[in-house]
Every structure is written in structure tokens, then in C-alpha cells.
Amino acid sequence: MSAIADSTTMLRRNFTHSVRYAAMTLSGLLLPVLMMLMFVYIFGGAIGPAISAGTGGGVSYIDYLTPGILVMAVGAGSASTAVSVAVDMKEGIIARFRTMAISRGSVITGQVVGSTIRTLVSLALVIGVALLVGFRPAAGPVAWLGAIGLLALLILAFTWLAVAFGLVVRSAEGANMASMPMQFLPLVSSAFMAPDLMSSGIGWFAAYQPFTPIIDTLRGLLLGTPIGNSGYLAVGWCLGLTLLGFLWARSAFNRDPRR
């Protein structure tokens, strides 16, 4: 009972923070959209034909790109979560919460739920703009559900990791640094380019890092391209990262705060 009430209170606090930090919230929402437009209109002309040729001429670049941008938006959202957790921990108000008779996990629950909602808004924005500039997914209702489910899993995984980063590093700069991989690893994945079109070492890395099977699965669900065993890998990575992030965040939060 009180756990739900306290988490709701913390979520409301988190939401007010997003409104007060309007600049950061907005840039978090707009960054993925701008990335997408940049790739479509600046690099798309050069990369698009190669992608199209690699997939047997069936896939336009905006179709190829959108799943990657969606995953990138989740990464960008988690970066802002890490920063907001780190700032919060520095505030000293967390120490106050810890000495109050409230549900222990409510602070973190508020952060996780708030972050998830922000990221979902960002994803909706990306899909909306993508449709405007020519994204034509071939997915039926079941595939859409699958795509949304996978994105939800990914949000869960990244948010818990981000919360753990925020708890451990304790400064906004550190949190931003720690979440860099989640923001920039997609650049070296199949998000913008097929790995077999990259130079060999980088291509090998891109093919085996976690973002690639996640993006490939998402692409498969939305465009009907073959998924292969990427699906299992994607779900496995998400569940593994969620568990890691959750356990790490929990132990960091339960540790006595440093002086």
C-alpha cells in the first residue's frame, strides 16, 4: 500500500523535475529525431544505395535506419536517467528520504517509471517523424506487439543500468561518461550501416556487440527481414542486462551512503 503511494509521490517528483529541467528533457526527446533526419538527409544518399544493394534492393534507407534510431533513443533516455539519479544522490535529499519511514525502493521506482515514460514519449516522436519522412513498416499487429515488447525490455535493461551508474558515480559528469556506451555503441552497430560493409575489425565488433542483434530483431519485426537467432540473443542480452542493472542498483542503494 504505502510502497505504491510512496512510489507515486516519487514519480510525481520525477515528473516535476523533467518539467523544471525542460531544456534537458527536450534535448533528450529531440536528439534521436535530429539524428534520424541527419542520417536520412545528409548520409542517406551515400549509405542508402549500399544498404539497398546489400538487402537485394528491397529496403529503403529510412526503413533500415528507423529501428536503429529507436534503440538509440532508448540509450539517450537512459543517459538522462543516469544523470538525474547522480544529481539526486548529490542533493542530500536522498539522505533525508533514507531517514524517513517510507518504502525504501520508492525513490528508485519513481526514477525507473519516470524514465520509462519519458523514453516511450521519445520513441513515439521518432516513429511519428519517421512515418512523415517515408518510413513504411511492413509489420502486422503481432509483429508490432513484438517490437514494442522488445523495446520495453530494452528500456527496462538500460534504465536499471543507468540507475546503477547514477548511484555509483555520484556526479552528473561521471554519470554522463558512464552512460556513453549506451549512447554511442549504436553508432558501431548495424544501426546505420550493415556490419559486413564496415572495415573488417570494426565489422566483427559491430556484428557481435549486443546492440546489433537487438536492432536486427527490431528491424526484422518491423520490416519482415529475416531475424535468425538474433531474436534469442536480443532477449537474452536484455534480460541479462536488466538483471545485472537491477542487482547492481539495489546493492548500491542499500550500501551505507559515503560521507
Place this chain on the structure above:
Amino acid sequence: MTTVPSGQAIGARGLRKSYGDKKVLDGVDITVAEGSIFSLLGPNGAGKTTAVQILSTLIRADAGEIRVAGHDLARDPQAVRRAIGVTGQFSAVDSLLSGEENMLLMSDLNHLPRRDGRRRVAALLERFELADAAKKSPVTYSGGMRRRLDLAMTLVGDPRIIFLDEPTTGLDPRSRRTMWEIIEELVAAGTTIFLTTQYLEEADRLADRIAVLDGGRIVAEGSSDELKRLIPGGHVRLTFAELGGLDKAFTVFPGSSRDDETLTLTVPGDGRVETLRHVLAALDAAAVTVDDLTVHRPDLDDVFFALTGHSATTDKEDSR
């Protein structure tokens, strides 16, 4: 190990805490009577904040038995948390929320019914002279206003025991006095206050009992008067109109010291009323006329220096 009797607001026995190989608290006993002000006095780095953090459930002690508000702290920290309020050294307010939103957040987390909460928040903002600034961010507040907001947030939950960790450090004299008045009002209403301070004047003015913490140990404990009586340095100073009076008095009090230039005689004593009465009676018997009389008692600064070998507000490095 003796057990902590219930009925006290705070009782701690054998409190220990180390960070690495540095002993921050090295076997501290604390007893605070309900409805009183207890002050933990000590220089920077003496372990005051660590003691507050442990007693307020924020961090765990390495050893020791603690009861707060009748609850065993190790076994039932949530029950302790329901009875206490903490106002830290660094104001624990949310700077992205307005003053009023901070207060309403506390009201929600204390699960007050919405209307009662709003009423209580409005009354506290009024009482702490924050009503005009209620809609503004605490970032725009002065140091004194931030501390008042911090304390007001603590009071939303109506705690029986309040921990104040250096509540006036860094405040200007006027804000400090305002804070003292607020603390006195709280105790008058029956709240127990656990106060840490590095200001002797503050402990002297507010506290019923003072424990001097130095290097992780309590080196002395008692009322302000008891502490002052612990050390020598008290005396009665007699001033005479002419040299004859000084001569006569000097023979009456062997062991006193005279200053012929200022016509004063310094008679050592502990500054208690009986001592003073004895001095006056001796002067009467010798028929000496005294022009002026002052009683000097050692202040807490003297006490602190005598107990710890360094003064309270300097020598930060020594105590680390």
C-alpha cells in the same frame, strides 16, 4: 554490556564506527532524556556527524546497542524513522522544487491526508517566515532561509525527536538567533532535540546536557555549569577605592594575588554561590569596603581547551 533502559528518548551504549583503519567513533555512550536538548559538542572531524548518521538510521554502526524512541534501532529501523526527524548539516532540500513543493512532498511521504497536509504546510511556511518565498526555488534562498525550510520540512511529520546536525554553521548572527528561538520553542512543546555544534555559545545557550566529543570519544559530559566547574580558572575579583583596603583584604585571603596599579585583588574560587558568600563574610568580618566585585567563571572555551588540548573552532587538522 549493559542494556539501554526504555523511557529515554535516545540511549546508545558502546557505539563504534570505523572507516578503514580510522576509528571515527570509539565506544561512545549517549543518553538523552525525553523533552530535553542534548548537545554533542566537538571540533570538525570529531565524529559528530557520524554519530547523528548512525542514530538517525542513515548508516550502520560497527558495534553498539541503540534505542531511539523506545525502539531497537538495529531490529526495527522503520519504527525509529517514524519517530524522528533529521535536519542535516547540508540542507537536504530539493532545489528543483519550490519551497512549498518541498513541503508538500514531505506531507505526501508522511501520508498526511491532502487537506490536513496543505493546512500544516501553510502554517509552517507562515511560522518560519517562508510564506512569501514559498513559490520560489530554494536556490534563490539565503542560507538562513534554506535552513529554516530544511527544519520546516522535518517538522511536517511532527517528529518526537529531532536531530539537528550543526543547524547554524555558516549562518549570520541574526539567522542564528532566529534558529535558536525556533529550537527553544520546539523543546517548550515537548520535542526532544539532539544537537551537534562546534559553537560553544550555542551549546551553552540551548543544551540541558552537553557531551564533549573528541577523537571519537566522549571526554566529558554534564550540564554547562557542571562542565565549567570541572576545571580551575574561576575567581572573584575585588576592586578597592584605596590602597589601604587592598592591603587589608590581601591579609584576609592568603593565596590571592594583588595588583597595586589597578587596586584589584584576585581570589581564586570555583564561582559557586557558597564560595562567594564566604568571601563576602570574610570581608565583612575584616571591615573592608569593596568598590566593585566581579565573579569570573571559566567559559566553555576554557573547558574545551582543558579537556581536549585544543580549542573548539580551530585545529581542524589535529582532530582528524
